[in-house]
Amino acid sequence: MKIGILGAGQLGRMLALAGYPLDFDFVFLDPAAEACAAPLGDHLHADYTDEAVLAQFCDACELATYEFENVPAKVAEFVAARVPMYPPPKALGAGQDRLGEKRMFDALKIPVPRYMPVAAREALDLAVRNIGLPCVLKTRRMGYDGKGQAVLRTEADLDAAWEKLAGQPLICEAFVPFERELSCLAVRGRDGTMVFYPVVENVHHDGILRVSTPRQDDPLQAEAETHTRRVAEHLDYVGVLAFEFFVADGKLYGNEIAPRVHNSGHWTIEGAEISQFENHLRAIAGLPLGSTALRGPSLMFNFIGDAPPTTALAAIPGVHVHLYGKAPKPQRKVGHATITAASEAELLERRALLEALIPPSSS
Known part of the structure; x- marks a missing residue:
């Protein structure tokens, strides 16, 4: 095929x-x-x-x-x-407009931070009065890895944010003082069968994902699956769907979906029985879906801007290197490593060895 x-x-x-x-x-x-x-x-x-x-x-x-x-x-x-x-075009459209996405979450009874559309400077003032500070002004379309958004902490930030982002459809969202960021990766087959990977705890820096760690038996797994299933069924989805959440006061708040395989699922290549990439292909080709079970403690570490020497990475036990063939460039994802281990303690030791190879300016 x-x-x-x-x-x-x-x-x-x-x-x-x-x-x-x-x-x-x-x-x-x-x-x-x-x-x-x-x-x-x-x-x-x-x-x-x-x-x-x-x-x-x-x-x-x-x-x-x-x-x-x-x-x-x-x-x-x-x-x-x-x-x-696959996934169907309507899923692509649903993930392209942050306002439409939030309204879809509302319709599906998925909690979200407060939000308002912003089409003019006066509308930004109104949104800030209604939502409160701090809040985040975002472009409704495009924008990824922290691009296309500005955090508003005081009223003095409004003019600069407007100057930076005006001229395109915008949305203002409440700033969530989150305890964790989680993503739920689901796979839905042509026949509606769904399987879920363990939820993943994510760490971002400058808006770019740095580390993703699957959490076996996380107390929010069932809730994350319920929300993700509602979206997948609503969109008649086929393939891998990622749903990113904020965790605040022990509750999930929907942030955004990604209608595709996702960076926070790269650990599955070595860390799961069947990777998100193979399962996406199985789903769209009509094949039976594979096991999403965790093989053991693992995590994914992104290389941003440049990657350490392959020789140094290969010397660390349990490190699996994936380079993308991209030229080094600031803020660019040029590769990642999956780290696998026999225990959580060993995983942390190996992560520390890898992090020691990263220049402070790139961490």
Whole structure:
């Protein structure tokens, strides 16, 4: 089977690496000339909206998916009209507008921080009066890894935030003094069968995910699964769905969904019985879903900007290196490592050895 993937970044790369043992081949459509997944399949180098190339993409594959949620929803609809497309285009659209996303959570009875749309400077003042300070002004579309948002701590911050973000649809959200950030990764098959990975505790710095640790038997696992299942069923979802939550006062608050395989699930490559990447492919291809059980203590550590020397990483027991073939660049995810161990104590020791290789400016 040849699978088409809209986007050819590191997620597409890892999907292809998981798919070749299943005898899948891949064709990618990506506007980047040097997209890091390109060597793992046929690469159509064109803008996502180029309908002639989109038609060529559809002719080249038997079913399609995407690894980048900012692919225009109309592009996914164009593809879905010609070949089976999973997750469905409506899931892509649901994750592209933060206001629509929050309203969907409200409709599904999933708790969220207070929020208001902001379309003018006066509306920002009104939102701040209603929501209170601190709060966060965000672009409704695009924006990832901390981009497209500004934290408002005092009224003196409003003008600068407006100057930075005005000119596009915005949303203002209450700032959540969270105790933890969790993500729930679910896989839903074509027949509606769902499986869940253990919830993952995430640590961010400068808006970029740094470390993800699966938490076996977390007390919020069942609640996270309930919320994620509601979204997946509402969207008639197929594939891997990630739902990110804030934990405050021991309760979950919905932050955002990612309708694709997700950075916080990279630990599953070595840490779970079947990785999120293989399970996504199983789901969209109509194969039985694989076990999501944790093999043992593990975590994922992102390399931001640059990666330590491979020789030094390989010298640490239990460290599995994944480099994406990307040139070093500030704030860019260039790779990650999964750390596995026989015990939690051993996992922390190995993490400390890895962290010692990271320059302070990159930590």
